[in-house]
Amino acid sequence: SFNSTYNLTDNLLLRAAFARSIGRPNVNFIIPGTNISDPDAAIPTITVNNTGLSPWTATSYDLSLESYHIKDGFGSIGVFQKNIKNFFGTVTTQATNELLEAYGLEPDPTLLNYIISTRTNAGDAKINGFEFTYRQSLTFLPRWARGFQVFVNATKLNLSGSSAADFTGYNPESIAGGLNFVRPRFFIKGTISYLGDTQRAAVAQTATIPAGTFNYQAKRTRIGLNAQYSLSRRLAIYASVVDLGGFIQNLQRYAPNTPDYAKGQRWQELGFYTNIGIRGSF
Numbered sequence: 001s002f003n004s005t006y007n008l009t010d011n012l013l014l015r016a017a018f019a020r021s022i023g024r025p026n027v028n029f030i031i032p033g034t035n036i037s038d039p040d041a042a043i044p045t046i047t048v049n050n051t052g053l054s055p056w057t058a059t060s061y062d063l064s065l066e067s068y069h070i071k072d073g074f075g076s077i078g079v080f081q082k083n084i085k086n087f088f089g090t091v092t093t094q095a096t097n098e099l100l101e102a103y104g105l106e107p108d109p110t111l112l113n114y115i116i117s118t119r120t121n122a123g124d125a126k127i128n129g130f131e132f133t134y135r136q137s138l139t140f141l142p143r144w145a146r147g148f149q150v151f152v153n154a155t156k157l158n159l160s161g162s163s164a165a166d167f168t169g170y171n172p173e174s175i176a177g178g179l180n181f182v183r184p185r186f187f188i189k190g191t192i193s194y195l196g197d198t199q200r201a202a203v204a205q206t207a208t209i210p211a212g213t214f215n216y217q218a219k220r221t222r223i224g225l226n227a228q229y230s231l232s233r234r235l236a237i238y239a240s241v242v243d244l245g246g247f248i249q250n251l252q253r254y255a256p257n258t259p260d261y262a263k264g265q266r267w268q269e270l271g272f273y274t275n276i277g278i279r280g281s282f
Contacts, residue, residue, distance in 0.1 A: 017062040044114040073136040081128040089122025125161025152177035170199040186229040210255045218250035243272040
């Protein structure tokens with residue numbers, strides 16, 4: 001890797017970075033083994049580990065502009081690109097006698113109703129995007145209101161490359177912000193975040209499921225609130241609320257050409273939860 005910083009002014013920095021990295025497969029991906037699901041499963045599947053799965057490699061470029069202590073604020077904006085080769089993906093194929101023999105399985109006619117799934121090096125991919133962060137202390141407020149701070153950060157990603165690559169957890173856009181109020185004996189912090197559709201596992205292609213189908217957690221907004229009050233230097237009470245207003249789990253399944261009305265799979269209103277406790281250090 002290579003990292004460099006150039007001071008444009010005392011408060012303004014230009015940073016550039018380059019890196020080459022390698023990602024080895026998890027051990028459980030390459031240990032020889034075969035798993036056959038129950039024949040009554042919705043999609044009977046034979047999962048075969050690929051002992052020849054190779055590591056993926058990536059070349060990354062980053063460029064950012066950062067400001068420090070300009071009117072009690074901090075901000076940065078950056079662009080980046082990552083070129084990935086031999087990324088992991090999953091290939092699914094309808095079982096045939098030839099495939100069963102190739103994977104060392106008995107030519108059992110009942111297995112012809114299964115699909116065979118194996119992890120492979122799916123090809124190349126590219127991720128590029130930008131990041132933005134800003135934090136501002138509201139020092140212009142009256143003395144009794146000092147301690148307020150606002151912040152916001154955002155990320156936008158664009159993914160291209162092999163459709164077979166497994167980018168589980170890929171999220172094209174996220175925005176978060178909040179307001180903090182910090183005083184010597186207590187603090188209150190509120191946050192709000194927005195996440196776009198988050199890609200989960202790929203769905204095997206069948207006669208009724210087209211290629212390129214994935215499960216997704218649909219876009220959502222989450223609100224959190226945290227507070228703490230120090231009773232002494234060693235003892236404090238705290239409380240937090242996660243997903244204030246309720247967390248909606250909107251699970252979807254779709255391919256690139258699936259119409260909006262057919263994407264929904266499951267909708268759950270999971271509510272919110274709170275934590276109240278005492279924190280001490282001794």
